[in-house]
Amino acid sequence: xxxxxxxxxxxxxxxxxxxxxxxxxxxxxxxxxxxxxxxxxxxxxxxxxxxxxxxxxxxxxxxxxxxxxxxxxxxxxxxxxxxxxxxxxxxxxxxxxxxxxxxxxxxxxxxxxxxxxxxxxxxxxxxxxxxxxxxxxxxxxxxxxxxxxxxxxxxxxxxxxxxxxxxxxxxxxxxxxxxxxxxxxxxxxxxxxxxxxxxxxxxxxxxxxxxxxxxxxxxxxxxxxxxxxxxxxxxxxxxxxxxxxxxxxxxxxxxxxx
Amino acid sequence: xxxxxxxxxxxxxxxxxxxxxxxxxxxxxxxxxxxxxxxxxxxxxxxxxxxxxxxxxxxxxxxxxxxxxxxxxxxxxxxxxxxxxxxxxxxxxxxxxxxxxxxxxxxxxxxxxxxxxxxxxxxxxxxxxxxxxxxxxxxxxxxxxxxxxxxxxxxxxxxxxxxxxxxxxxxxxxxxxxxxxxxxxxxxxxxxxxxxxxxxxxxxxxxxxxxxxxxxxxxxxxxxxxxxxxxxxxxxxxxxxxxxxxxxxxxxxxxxxx
DNA sequence: CGATGAGTTGAGAGCAATCAAGATGGGTGG
DNA sequence: CCACCCATCTTGATTGCTCTCAACTCATCG
Numbered sequence: 390x391x392x393x394x395x396x397x398x399x400x401x402x403x404x405x406x407x408x409x410x411x412x413x414x415x416x417x418x419x420x421x422x423x424x425x426x427x428x429x430x431x432x433x434x435x436x437x438x439x440x441x442x443x444x445x446x447x448x449x450x451x452x453x454x455x456x457x458x459x460x461x462x463x464x465x466x467x468x469x470x471x472x473x474x475x476x477x478x479x480x481x482x483x484x485x486x487x488x489x490x491x492x493x494x495x496x497x498x499x500x501x502x503x504x505x506x507x508x509x510x511x512x513x514x515x516x517x518x519x520x521x522x523x524x525x526x527x528x529x530x531x532x533x534x535x536x537x538x539x540x541x542x543x544x545x546x547x548x549x550x551x552x553x554x555x556x557x558x559x560x561x562x563x564x565x566x567x568x569x570x571x572x573x574x575x576x577x578x579x580x581x582x583x584x585x586x587x588x589x590x591x592x593x594x595x596x597x598x599x600x601x602x603x604x605x606x607x608x609x610x611x612x613x614x615x616x617x618x619x620x621x622x623x624x625x626x627x628x629x630x631x632x633x634x635x636x637x638x639x640x641x642x643x644x645x646x647x
Numbered sequence: 648x649x650x651x652x653x654x655x656x657x658x659x660x661x662x663x664x665x666x667x668x669x670x671x672x673x674x675x676x677x678x679x680x681x682x683x684x685x686x687x688x689x690x691x692x693x694x695x696x697x698x699x700x701x702x703x704x705x706x707x708x709x710x711x712x713x714x715x716x717x718x719x720x721x722x723x724x725x726x727x728x729x730x731x732x733x734x735x736x737x738x739x740x741x742x743x744x745x746x747x748x749x750x751x752x753x754x755x756x757x758x759x760x761x762x763x764x765x766x767x768x769x770x771x772x773x774x775x776x777x778x779x780x781x782x783x784x785x786x787x788x789x790x791x792x793x794x795x796x797x798x799x800x801x802x803x804x805x806x807x808x809x810x811x812x813x814x815x816x817x818x819x820x821x822x823x824x825x826x827x828x829x830x831x832x833x834x835x836x837x838x839x840x841x842x843x844x845x846x847x848x849x850x851x852x853x854x855x856x857x858x859x860x861x862x863x864x865x866x867x868x869x870x871x872x873x874x875x876x877x878x879x880x881x882x883x884x885x886x887x888x889x890x891x892x893x894x895x896x897x898x899x900x901x902x903x904x905x
Numbered sequence: 906c907g908a909t910g911a912g913t914t915g916a917g918a919g920c921a922a923t924c925a926a927g928a929t930g931g932g933t934g935g
Numbered sequence: 936c937c938a939c940c941c942a943t944c945t946t947g948a949t950t951g952c953t954c955t956c957a958a959c960t961c962a963t964c965g
Contacts, residue, residue, distance in 0.1 A: 543798060547729075550805060550809045552737045
């Protein structure tokens with residue numbers, strides 16, 4: 390929060406550097422790649438890390454572009470998208486706070502990364518980070534864990550894109566948000582939940598393999614049926630999580646077994 | 648090949664054990680999880696490993712079931728599938744020789760794993776394998792690499808399911824097979840290519856988020872248009888790889904940058 | 906030679922995409 | 936403070952692709 394002031398006001402540049410904080414104060418410390426790191430590791434990391442902020446809508450890297458860093462999302466939301474020559478696009482990743490950006494051992498971006506909201510990244514210079522990856526087993530171990538989780542999420546996403554109806558896709562998306570929201574507070578989603586949608590209708594369509602019109606229509610339908618309450622186009626109230634879950638087509642325990 | 652005789656004839660049991668080979672003779676040695684292992688590692692591995700064979704159609708593990716091993720596919724093909732309560736299913740993984748099965752640190756299967764063809768696995772008992780994962784950095788490093796590759800493949804798959812037409816899906820599937828085929832011979836796919844489809848029309852539909860009728864229709868359409876030649880329902884000749892690629896909607900370099 | 910499983914083809918229905926207007930709401934400048 | 940603008944979102948009418956239901960072909964196997 391106090392850091393948002395660091396990225397003071399309007400920044401017309403492609404990005405702006407922001408002050409680097411101490412790792413021990415970091416809000417994502419317990420969930421990011423560096424979750425398993427100890428105090429000694431942090432002194433090393435603090436040398437190779439630097440903050441970067443982007444405004445909503447800015448492209449962080451284009452697919453195919455060189456990327457001289459990897460990063461953790463500190464706050465805000467970013468998307469990974471793939472585009473076909475004729476312009477069709479599909480989101481293939483949604484990065485929330487603590488998620489990791491970039492692939493160690495690959496120096497070009499495979500996907501276009503866009504700041505969906507104002508976002509702050511904790512960047513690590515590629516070379517020294519890669520060195521740490523080989524010398525410190527805590528880093529690759531945590532990254533493996535995170536990558537496996539992402540693969541599970543991607544597989545749930547495959548089911549959504551391949552087999553679910555538009556209505557089920559919207560409901561599923563909302564349950565995913567509710568779950569990720571709840572997991573940050575280390576609880577299970579249930580009962581009445583209030584959400585702020587991090588995505589525009591257009592970005593939701595990109596995520597769900599729909600058009601923005603269909604997203605809008607199905608949101609209206611869920612609202613009409615009392616499954617959701619819209620208190621603003623981006624403010625959603627879920628009166629009954631279990632009801633929403635039933636609409637999503639998923640079974641009660643919400644997918645992956647842990 | 649010689650091993651197929653080991654799984655002699657009809658096996659009415661859920662699975663049959665087969666003789667365990669030496670790691671040094673293993674056909675997938677250079678590509679599997681154990682690719683970076685040295686002779687010493689192999690002596691340890693040979694202690695915790697055992698072969699298992701399954702016949703085409705057999706379920707290897709059901710989603711949610713306990714799984715006391717992880718494994719590498721030696722030969723044959725297996726699928727990971729997710730099922731909704733009403734019976735809709737979506738394939739979420741296709742395991743070819745050298746691919747890894749199971750998640751270290753998780754003792755229950757998240758997906759139903761099915762032998763698509765007759766298949767032979769190199770299984771490792773979970774506990775000792777996990778121990779090796781923590782003591783030997785070569786194993787987690789390789790597994791991370793493989794998992795990242797799988798994540799890339801899953802993301803290409805997301806684009807396919809979310810945005811491609813039935814015709815493009817079929818064409819894309821064939822290019823994926825051609826590429827995986829070519830990569831085993833360390834070449835690039837080009838010109839005329841002969842393929843044996845590892846999947847039935849039904850399994851292809853599961854992979855592509857289509858119905859089997861649509862798969863069949865689009866195969867016929869591609870055949871009619873000269874993009875493919877069917878020399879049997881499972882035998883396909885691709886007269887011109889670039890032509891097929893153009894039908895797939897992908898750009899010329901076939902996706903992910905390395 | 907009938908039975909079975911896999912694949913093909915056809916006719917019709919349904920769902921989401923497309924094309925096209927409006928509505929809403931926040932921000933800017935008069 | 937209001938009027939206007941622009942981006943975002945909603946809603947309507949129509950089209951078209953894929954699904955569904957159904958019949959049929961083909962090869963394999965007892």
